[in-house]
Amino acid sequence: MDIGKNSTLRNFHQAKWDEEVIFELSNPGERGLVVPGVEAGIEEIAGDGISSIPEIMRRKEPPALPEISQMRVLKHFLRISQQNLGADLNVDIGQGTCTMKYSPKINEVLASSKKASDIHPCQDASTVQGALRIMYELDLFLREISGLDRFSLQPSSGSHAILAMASLVRKYHETRGEGDKRDEIITTIFSHPSDAAAAAVKGFKIVTIYYDETGLPDIQSLKKAVSDRTAALFITNPEDTGIYNPRIAEFTELIHRAGGLCGYDQANANGILGITRAKEAGFDMCFFNLHKTFSTPHGCGGPASGALGVTKALVDYLPVPIVEFDGKKYSLNWDLPQTIGKTRSFYGVFPAILKAYAWIMSLGGEGLKEVARVAVLNNNYLLKKITAIKGATSPFKAGKRRIEQVRYSWEELTKETGVDTHEFALRMADFGFHLWSSHHPFLVPQPFTVEPTESYSKEELDEYLDGLRHVAEEARRDPETVKSAPHRSVVHKIDESTFDDPAKWAITWRAYIKKHGPPARRRERRTTS
Amino acid sequence: MGKKPFIHPYIPNSVPEVQKKMLEEIGAKDIEELYEDIPPELRLKRDLNLPEPLLSELELKRHVEEILNKNISCGERVSFLGGGCGRHYVPAICDEITHRSEFLTAYAGEPYEDAGRFQVLFEYESLMAEILDFDVVNVPTFDWGQAASTSVRMAGRITGRKKVLVADTVSPDRLAIIKNYCHPVMSVALVGHQADTGLLDMGDLKAKLSPETAAVYFENPSYLGFIETQGEAISAVARAGGALSLAGVDPLSLGVLKPPSQYGVDIACGDIQGLGNHMYFGGTLGGFIATRDEERFVMEYPSRLFGIAGTSVEGEWGFGDVAYSRTSFDGREKGKEFVGTAAALHGIAAAVYLSLMGPQGLRDLGRHILQKARYAALKLSGLNGVKIRFRSVPFKEFVVDFSGTGKRVAEINERLLEAGLFGGIDLTKEFPELRGCALYSFTEMTAKSDVDKLTETLRSILG
Structure with a gap:
């Protein structure tokens, strides 16, 4: 690999174990774990358990789970984990919109406490005062950060918070006798796909505003779209482009004048903490992704949390319960007259709530603002x-x-070299980097989206830049190397041809075997190739 | 003199000299200039009113631990709480793997540099498929409530119908989630149960099933704990009416209970919290959905579905998204419902858990739980005025009826708490007809001595 002398790029190679699929490791009779039998004295009274099951409901064939001894199971999953890049290991700034920042280890230690992990949601409130206090105080912090009046920590992700917002919007208009009439939610094409999709789940027609020549949502289109059918506006600001919309207060005013509500998608609020808030921009609702701005780890795609805030007028619509504090005791309040009901069982993703709480406590107001500024x-x-x-x-x-991220384009590079943004990203993997393109549709041609957050040093940013420069130059000099990448990652070009073919796709191991036959063992596969 | 710089261990570029250098490169005089697009009237003109930062890790640890110490964990007492959040043994290797930085802090990379998460979640799907005896399982969604809700909406799209019948013994939480998720696109009606057994009232089902019914949803074991033995008949009635049969099941029961596909269920769903995830105040739920491998089902999933494939190198496994065009990532509001971040890490825990358990472990666990619950039922039913509410066989939970004791559940639970026991969930509010009843849960974590202590304490409380 030809890395220039002045480059800070690493002579990287990702771990590649050529590891089997777990089922290939099975040896009949091996055990990974032994479940204890019941204590002496139980079987005599209660019998063997199994025969108490009505015949019609007894399982006849045991599930065909693999049988593997303990250390081999451990090794398998450790190896697979090494075939994954976590934010802890790479300069994870190429995953724009996702706010890949440092998830402090102390917060993992705190969350590992049995006082957090071994509590049940239906315990008497007197035995979970700590958990309730953390939920209540996080609500207070988020109120201050947003300017809104109350938060529900129940939604389990940003998309889920959008669903909750859409549910609130529907209930709000129904209680005012306008449920049938107000059937449109307006969003923008540079807002997250879920702003449209989760709202549509609640039966709304989606009106999508496109952007003007400055990249901002076109206010003339908005004016035309607003009517007495408008239920709400769901919008991000800044959008995926990283451009702050300075006319946002006009947007919310237009919607309010037409009788609609305004929901602010603040999944990513990382660039504006302590700088500008939902309240001053005229929003009735907002939500924060605790796994983005507030540092809780992304876990390969969750657990997540979408803390949903509302103004006073909408508190009664929140999912139940919310946490109250009377000056002495914390309690759960199930009595919200217009509640939309529930969006999740119990109260929310407590580990994420706890870690976000700890993160804010570590930074304070001044620190949050420094996060945004950096x-x-x-x-x-x-x-x-x-x-x-x-x-x-x-x-x-x-x-x-720009504020916290930018959606860039490789269009000129593609025209010049034939290397597209996807191929570019796969070559970046050879240096230990992710590079993400964009949500669909690709409005910016050959897009890539970079969001550095506050977590990376200048040296690390420079290293990533060297990666971009290297691949761009290589695309000119040696496009085939880029197009055939990755070369130093975990796997080579994946044959995606089966993924859209019902006769061939295999979503599980058993489906694979049914459709393609049992695979040869790894060693045999190699000797035949 | 300016303000003292705020140097935080989480923010490398909080160092003023570095900031100065970067600003020079940018060509800006200060960071404030970078916010030029935000109008002054929208700027927050004061400091955020938040607690003083605890910059030292030690101080932070002390502070948070002091708060957490106000909690009393189930391990410090004896708990009989379940109802959708189960206290099950978490094997050491589950924690080991879910704490790996590579998994814990990854998000959304490609199936190349993030091949690991694609493989582990494909394995999760595959292991779940074996216990459920279905060929398609999704990457986890938020929780059982969401999985049930999406199952209903999938059925609505598949059948083109707009009504769902739900067994009225469903968890109230889940029912509330389903109702909100369906409204106003689909409507939900309840089907009653037999008073003595708790089993679904087949007469009521037949009476309510109509040409508008998209699906019948029931749970097995039910929220109230008993094994529903009429699965085959329920599915047959649904099928005859042109509707789909949907069942919510406890995966931990599937070492001993018949998997839903074998009693005619079209879409199964449930929760994976008990598969290697600690309880966390109900915060570690994860929902699964499973179906046959038929295009009409697969194309209605909103979730990610990771598939296995070959690569350009012979013998190498690769993974990726199956039928991505279904998703809202691809089609925004034209996609199926919505997809996004959900509960992947809990799926990883479940994959490790099922790999460790194997067929024997899962069967032994089912047997243990059945025996424990049966032992407890026999002990408790020997108490004066106490009855086990339904005649049906329980799996790990059952309804204890205290209405004959003259004492309210809340009162009994208060006395149990004083004795160091977390009594069962009070069903008085959740089910009006179950006034004076509580839902008790028994798992492999419940010791015989715990059951005996419960029995003796109740004896002294109830007199």
């Missing part, structure tokens, strides 16, 4: 450097500042 500093530093790479551009608002 995230924006890092982003504008990258903006300057990336747009200096030949072939990369930042569509819209050339030369202007």
Whole structure:
């Protein structure tokens, strides 16, 4: 691999174990874990248990789970874990919109306490005062950060919070006798796909506003879209482009004047903590992804948490229960007259709530603002450097500042070299980096989205930039190397041809065997190739 | 003199000299200039009013632990609480793997540099498929409530019908989730149960099933704990009416109980919390959905479905998204419902758990739980005025009827708490006809001595 002398790029190679699928490791009779039998004296009274099951409901054939001894199970999953890049290991700034930041280890230690992990949601409130206090105080913190009046910690992700917002919107208009009439939710094309999709689940028609030449949602289109059918506006700001919409208060005012509600998708609020808030921009609702801005780890795609805040007028609609404090005791309040009911069993993703609480306590108000300022500093530093790479551009608002992320384009590079953004990203993997493109549809041609957050040093940002520069230059010099990448990652080009073919796709191991026959053992596979 | 710089261990570039250098490169005089797009009237002109930061890890640890110490964990007492959040043994290797930085802190990389998460979640799907005896399982969603809700909406799309019949012994939490998720696109009606057994009232089902019915949803074991023996008949009635049969099941029961596919169920769902995940105040739920491998089902899943494939190198496994175009990631509001971050890490725990348990472990566990619950039922039913409410066979939970004791459940639970026992969930509010009843849960974590202590304490409370 030809890495330039002045480059900070690593001579990287990802772990590659050529590991089997777990079922291939099975040896009949091996045990990974022994379940204890019942204590003496039980069987005499209660019998063998199994024969108490009515015949019609007894399982006849044991499930065909693999049989593997303990250390081999451990080794298998450790090896697979090594075939995954976590944010702890890479400069994870190429996963734009996802706010990949440091998830402090102390918060994992705190959450590992039995005082957190071994409590049941139906315990008497007197025995979970600590958990309730953490929920209540996180609510207070988020109120201050957003300016809104009350938070529910029940939604289990950002998309889930959007569903909860859409549910609130529907209930709000129904209680005012306008449930049938107000059947449209307006969103923007640069807002997350779930702003449209989760709202549609609640039966709303989705009206999508496109952007004007500055990349901002077109206010003229909004004016045309607003009517007495408008139930709500769900919008992000800044959107995926990282451009802050300075007319946002006009947007919310337009909706309010038409009788609609305004929901602020603040899944990612990392660039504006302590800088600007939902309240001042005129929003009735907002939500924060605790696994993004508030540092709780992403877990390969959850657990997550979408803390949902509302103004006073909407508190009664929140999912139940919410936590109350009377000055002495914390308790659960199930009595919200207009509640939408429940969006999740029990109260929320407690480990995420606890870790977000600890993160805010570590930073305080001044620290949160510093998080935002540095995230924006890092982003504008990258903006300057990336747009200096030949072939990369930042569509819209050339030369202007961005907030926490930028959606860039490789369009010029693709035209020049034939290397597209997907191929580019796979070559980045050879250096231990992710690079993500964009949500669909790809409005910015050959998109890539970078969000540095506050967690990475200037040296690390420079290293990532060297990665981008290297691959861009390589695309000109040796496009085949880029197009055939990855070369130093876990696997080679995946044959995706089966994934859309019902006769061939295999979503489980048993389906694979049914459709393609039992695979040869690894060693045999190799000797036949 | 300016303000003292705020240097935080989590923020490398909080160092003023570094900031200065970066600003020079950017060509800005200060960070404030980078916020030029935010109008002054929208700027927060004061500091956030939050507690002083606890910059030292030690202080932070002390502070949070002091709060957590106000909790009393189930391990410090004896708990009989279940109802959808189960206290089960978590094997050491589950924690080992879910704490790995590579899994814990990853998110959404490609199936190349993030091959691991695709493989482990494919394995999760595959292991779940074996216990459920279905060929398709999704990457986990939020919880059972969401999985049940999506199963209903999938059935609505598959059948083109808009009504769902739900067994009225369903968990009230789940019912509330399903109702909210369906409204106003689909409507939910309840089907009654037999008073003595708790089993679904087949007459009521037949009476309520109509050409508008998309699906019948029941749970097995039910929220009230008993094994529903009429699965085959329920599915047959649904099928005859052109509706789908949906069942929520406890995966931990499937070492001993018949899997739902074998009694005619079209879509199964449930929760994976008990498979290697600690309880966390109900915060570690994860929902699964499973079906046959038929295009009309697969194309209605909103979730990610990870599939296995080959690569350009012979003998190498690769993984990726099956039928991605279904998802809202691809089609926004035209996708099936919505997809996003959910509960992947809990799925990883479940994969490790099922790999360790194997067929024998799962069967032994089912047997243990059945015996424990049966032992407890026999002991408790010997108490004065106490009855086991339903005649049906329980799996791990059952309804204890205290209405004949002259004491309210709340009162009994208060006295139990004083004795160091967390009594069962009070069903008085959740089910009006179960006034004076409580839902008790018994698992492999419940010692015989715990059951004996419960029995003796209740004896002294009830007199």
